[in-house]
Amino acid sequence: MSASxxxxxxRHFQQIAHFEHFSALGDWDQATMMPVGGGEARSExxxxxxxxxxxxxxxxxxxEALDKARAEAQNDDERANLREMAHQYxxxxxxxxxxxxxxTLAGYRCENAWREQxxxxxxxxxxxxxxxxxxxxxEEAQCRSQALGMTPYDTLLDKFEPGVTQAMLDNTFGELxxxxxxLIAEVTDLQLxxxxxxxxxxxxxPAQEALGREVMTLLGFDFNQGRLDVSNHPFCGxxxxxxxxxxxxxxxxxxxxxxxxxxxTGHARYEQGLPKAWxxxxxxxxxxxxxxxxxxxxxxxxxxxxxxxxxxLSPLINRHLGLQLSAEGLARIYSRVxxxxxxxxxxxxxxxxxxxxRYEAEKAMVNGSLEVADLPDFWSTQMQTLLGINxxxxxxxxxxxxxxWTLGExxxxxxxxxxxxxxxxxxxxxxxELDSSLDSLLEQGRLADxxxxxxxxIWSRGSLLQTDDLIQAAxxxxxxxxxxxxxxxxxxxGE
Amino acid sequence: MSASxxxxxxRHFQQIAHFEHFSALGDWDQATMMPVGGGEARSExxxxxxxxxxxxxxxxxxxEALDKARAEAQNDDERANLREMAHQYxxxxxxxxxxxxxxTLAGYRCENAWREQxxxxxxxxxxxxxxxxxxxxxEEAQCRSQALGMTPYDTLLDKFEPGVTQAMLDNTFGELxxxxxxLIAEVTDLQLxxxxxxxxxxxxxPAQEALGREVMTLLGFDFNQGRLDVSNHPFCGxxxxxxxxxxxxxxxxxxxxxxxxxxxTGHARYEQGLPKAWxxxxxxxxxxxxxxxxxxxxxxxxxxxxxxxxxxLSPLINRHLGLQLSAEGLARIYSRVxxxxxxxxxxxxxxxxxxxxRYEAEKAMVNGSLEVADLPDFWSTQMQTLLGINxxxxxxxxxxxxxxWTLGExxxxxxxxxxxxxxxxxxxxxxxELDSSLDSLLEQGRLADxxxxxxxxIWSRGSLLQTDDLIQAAxxxxxxxxxxxxxxxxxxxGE
Numbered sequence: 001m002s003a004s005x006x007x008x009x010x011r012h013f014q015q016i017a018h019f020e021h022f023s024a025l026g027d028w029d030q031a032t033m034m035p036v037g038g039g040e041a042r043s044e045x046x047x048x049x050x051x052x053x054x055x056x057x058x059x060x061x062x063x064e065a066l067d068k069a070r071a072e073a074q075n076d077d078e079r080a081n082l083r084e085m086a087h088q089y090x091x092x093x094x095x096x097x098x099x100x101x102x103x104t105l106a107g108y109r110c111e112n113a114w115r116e117q118x119x120x121x122x123x124x125x126x127x128x129x130x131x132x133x134x135x136x137x138x139e140e141a142q143c144r145s146q147a148l149g150m151t152p153y154d155t156l157l158d159k160f161e162p163g164v165t166q167a168m169l170d171n172t173f174g175e176l177x178x179x180x181x182x183l184i185a186e187v188t189d190l191q192l193x194x195x196x197x198x199x200x201x202x203x204x205x206p207a208q209e210a211l212g213r214e215v216m217t218l219l220g221f222d223f224n225q226g227r228l229d230v231s232n233h234p235f236c237g238x239x240x241x242x243x244x245x246x247x248x249x250x251x252x253x254x255x256x257x258x259x260x261x262x263x264x265t266g267h268a269r270y271e272q273g274l275p276k277a278w279x280x281x282x283x284x285x286x287x288x289x290x291x292x293x294x295x296x297x298x299x300x301x302x303x304x305x306x307x308x309x310x311x312x313l314s315p316l317i318n319r320h321l322g323l324q325l326s327a328e329g330l331a332r333i334y335s336r337v338x339x340x341x342x343x344x345x346x347x348x349x350x351x352x353x354x355x356x357x358r359y360e361a362e363k364a365m366v367n368g369s370l371e372v373a374d375l376p377d378f379w380s381t382q383m384q385t386l387l388g389i390n391x392x393x394x395x396x397x398x399x400x401x402x403x404x405w406t407l408g409e410x411x412x413x414x415x416x417x418x419x420x421x422x423x424x425x426x427x428x429x430x431x432x433e434l435d436s437s438l439d440s441l442l443e444q445g446r447l448a449d450x451x452x453x454x455x456x457x458i459w460s461r462g463s464l465l466q467t468d469d470l471i472q473a474a475x476x477x478x479x480x481x482x483x484x485x486x487x488x489x490x491x492x493x494g495e
Numbered sequence: 496m497s498a499s500x501x502x503x504x505x506r507h508f509q510q511i512a513h514f515e516h517f518s519a520l521g522d523w524d525q526a527t528m529m530p531v532g533g534g535e536a537r538s539e540x541x542x543x544x545x546x547x548x549x550x551x552x553x554x555x556x557x558x559e560a561l562d563k564a565r566a567e568a569q570n571d572d573e574r575a576n577l578r579e580m581a582h583q584y585x586x587x588x589x590x591x592x593x594x595x596x597x598x599t600l601a602g603y604r605c606e607n608a609w610r611e612q613x614x615x616x617x618x619x620x621x622x623x624x625x626x627x628x629x630x631x632x633x634e635e636a637q638c639r640s641q642a643l644g645m646t647p648y649d650t651l652l653d654k655f656e657p658g659v660t661q662a663m664l665d666n667t668f669g670e671l672x673x674x675x676x677x678l679i680a681e682v683t684d685l686q687l688x689x690x691x692x693x694x695x696x697x698x699x700x701p702a703q704e705a706l707g708r709e710v711m712t713l714l715g716f717d718f719n720q721g722r723l724d725v726s727n728h729p730f731c732g733x734x735x736x737x738x739x740x741x742x743x744x745x746x747x748x749x750x751x752x753x754x755x756x757x758x759x760t761g762h763a764r765y766e767q768g769l770p771k772a773w774x775x776x777x778x779x780x781x782x783x784x785x786x787x788x789x790x791x792x793x794x795x796x797x798x799x800x801x802x803x804x805x806x807x808l809s810p811l812i813n814r815h816l817g818l819q820l821s822a823e824g825l826a827r828i829y830s831r832v833x834x835x836x837x838x839x840x841x842x843x844x845x846x847x848x849x850x851x852x853r854y855e856a857e858k859a860m861v862n863g864s865l866e867v868a869d870l871p872d873f874w875s876t877q878m879q880t881l882l883g884i885n886x887x888x889x890x891x892x893x894x895x896x897x898x899x900w901t902l903g904e905x906x907x908x909x910x911x912x913x914x915x916x917x918x919x920x921x922x923x924x925x926x927x928e929l930d931s932s933l934d935s936l937l938e939q940g941r942l943a944d945x946x947x948x949x950x951x952x953i954w955s956r957g958s959l960l961q962t963d964d965l966i967q968a969a970x971x972x973x974x975x976x977x978x979x980x981x982x983x984x985x986x987x988x989g990e
Binding site for chain 1: 514516520524528529530531532535539547717720722734735737774
């Protein structure tokens, strides 16, 4: 039987989770269902809710209760839960409630305006709204920096990726820059003469949606515990027990929606697989956004990029869309490396370039060396350097393409590339443990074994281990970028 | 410039409205979007939210602030807003927070179970969940009775219809019982030999939905400020600025969904037409559920029951559903009086019988003279007496057909018949003021004048007048049931 300080804290954080339930619902609804006229009332309500959650997380009695509970803790899991509570408490107390409310209000207003402004390529209309969000994000980073004794940008990274710092990323991403540009050049050279099946055609949206649902079911998504809907920008939201993912359809291109669905299903299975006994407790949450992206990228890149999986996928695609694609043809399509404008549609080889650009931009915006007004020029220059693409004047497919900054979520983007690294490392560990390549497992019909491995090693562990320990426990090694390089060289260069 | 006690109260009630925003969103989502697996987490979150709203409404500083603000109030509108704040405060302080949370939890659990159990006609499964809700509702009524000095059932009526008592309803409904049974007999006799166009056929749901949307637009619904969706039980929810109504489709019968849409659009226009300057304040809310039902029934019965309106409706029905119905044929269909099992599908002549049954049942359940276990027998006996229909064993179309009691909303049903009375009285007043019958107005294309009258006299007034004063101001007379009788005798017997 646990002691009372700990129980009191658990009840308090369960209450917080109940309010966060509505925050998740409001987010999802705003992106999928809400009519434009509902935007202002929603933004104000979300700000009040964020303020209240902040007040609960900074309740003055928490510090003493945490101390007391630490002394009483019965086991490692309780200690882990307390560690996560204390982390949330420290994070919250670093920022005043008024700033939380102001930033939430500005963020939702910016996101609401962005929907139409992105469609209209209206940078001039969007700019002042983003400037307000960046101004408040800088203020937030300053407050956090003073309270936490970290650099402003590090405090933002810490929100999404506890323990990760700019110094570590500069190092990790620096290594990446040593081999990635050359790899892209090698792969594009190699693929230059290869024929790829053309996918142009008309694919009715209801057929695409039915295909997406069947693929989600193949991937083990439980529709009694979640939904699939449409939004401008694909995401996975909701709460464990009711996980809601979205995609968007292009009737001339089924691939973008389908790969979006597979990606988000990776997020969804992580959420659906979190430990039920820890629901509502900080220790039961997904470990970090990098771990989250590792699951979505495992599904989208490791699984769906393998020819064996495409052998499962092609009959579904052919049946729903009236095509006659082979697994091998699909593999040629999905392994095509082709520098493009849009991050979420990028192949896995050029994808890190999109992240490097955003990482440099957000660091500079946080430390004040890049102003929002100069962001389009920065973007265009970087895209030219990294991928040889000019984005002058094309804001909607340039710096207005993502939703993260509209909400003030600076510090998130590095998680995608960390996730790609973790996903590769997990695959090699899984293959070693199951003594079989992923392709062989799939050919043997052992998809369930793959999910069981992920569930055992990642999903069911919630936040009970810290990131480094979780990766070490799952793979026997600390996080390293060399598995991503090895994976890319193997898949794209046959090395 | 208002004084500070008043401003402080306005800010506080605005905050409450922000939390009620999520309560409305959670309700709507639960009925329209939520997968079954989300039910338990939603129920718990709704209970916590209800408890928090209750805590805000019972904040200890409110009593003194209300006193101070009353002394400072600048005008009648401010005084009205303070009166509504004080009413909410009194209502909330009558019940402990723990009971609010327990009843909310039991109510949402019961509603979640009801969805499947109603479909399966599973009374035995449903009974214990409803018993728990009724137990907590009785406890609530007892608490309220002690605090407010009213009878237990009167305190429940007061939640939905401030100022209305059982004594008044016994009197009003007693008068109704004097003339209604005979009227039903006369009308059914008269209609006995009349031929009615048959509506049996197959009506694809997408076509029904497109028809519903076009009819909503005809009725002035603003889709930038609301939505139409599907739920088991039609309702109108959401918040002003984002009003969400639902219907349910039967591919063999378009009429039920269409009339549901028209009914809910009446609710929706009331919400969309509430005074914008008073949004978030108690004075800006819809006056009462009876007033709300008066608007939905004005749309469904007064408007959509008139042959002139059916002249606007028939071309839309014919175009969307490939029919060739005349306005006169539709009028014969919609004026058909036919005692049936389902309240929401009832004609306006037999509708009050469904309310009389529920009124007697809920009074008896609150005062303890009727137990949930005996409800099906009570239902069957009453249906036999009032409408000559046997419901033995048919729980899904009997006492399990409505959603209200699952949520513990006893005291709501009388509002429907009060609403029907108000709707008739409003129509005669509107006709007198515009010096033209409703039919003539519609024939002259003056539908907008009808809405403008309702907006001026009802919608835009929010809760700034009390119910009696609002009805007096709109119609020049106190509420009376004789306009409903006059309307029914005129429409159905040509008197």
